[in-house]
Amino acid sequence: MLLKIGGRKMKTQVKGNQLIIERTLLVSQERLFQAFTTSEELENWWGPEGWQTKNKRFEFEPGGHWHYCMKCEDQAQGDFYGMESWGLGQFKEIHAPEKFSYQDMFSDEEGNVNTDLPAMEIEVEFIPADGGTKYVATTTLDSAEALEKMLEMGMVEGFNSQMNRLEQYLAK
Incomplete structure (x- = not known):
């Protein structure tokens, strides 16, 4: 699937239980990694448009945790307005500024993992490209069925919106 965004394209590909997303941004590898x-910085752009992220805990190191809340602050989003979505990440490998990996899980405010929703293993790569950096995220779930559930929840659309926010943030 190819989505055109602000003149650039975000490429998404499903391979079994993996979702691969690629997009080139017009900033250096170091800037995008940062x-x-x-x-x-994450609090300024993470999450779909109309949502605000607050980090309760952020330890960017192997074994460190990222506990965050995204809250819908856009009344035009109807039933989503005021809704909170908590997440808990655990960083695994970090190779600055080329890549990092982490496990991302749905949680509650206290950091208890919601086992009704699938956990995701995510590897993020930053590859120098003509005039910028290619962002490649490979998200792996336990099964193709779990990935399908996440796609039905709007994972690609939400990420597309989030990448728009990132691009706007980096342009400032």
């Missing part, structure tokens, strides 16, 4: 790995 936007993904600094708590204050």
Whole structure:
């Protein structure tokens, strides 16, 4: 699937239980890595448009945790307005500024994992490209069925919206 965004394209591909997302942004590898790995910066763009993220805990190191809340602040989003979505990540490998990996899970405010929703293993790569950096995220779930559940929940659309926010943030 190819989504056109602001003149650039976000490429998504499903391979069994994996979702691969690619997009080139017009910033250096180091700058893009920083936007993904600094708590204050993540709070400025993480989450779909109309949502605000607050980090309760952010330890960017192997074994460190990222506990965050996304809250819908856009009244035009109807029933989603005021809704909170909590997540808990655990960083695994970090190779600055080329890549990092983490496990991402749905949680509650206290950090208890919601086992009704699938956990995701995510590897994020930052590859120098002409005039910028290619972002490649490979998200692996336990099964193709679990991935299908996440796709039905709007995973690609939400991520597309989030990448728009990132691009706008980096342009400032």
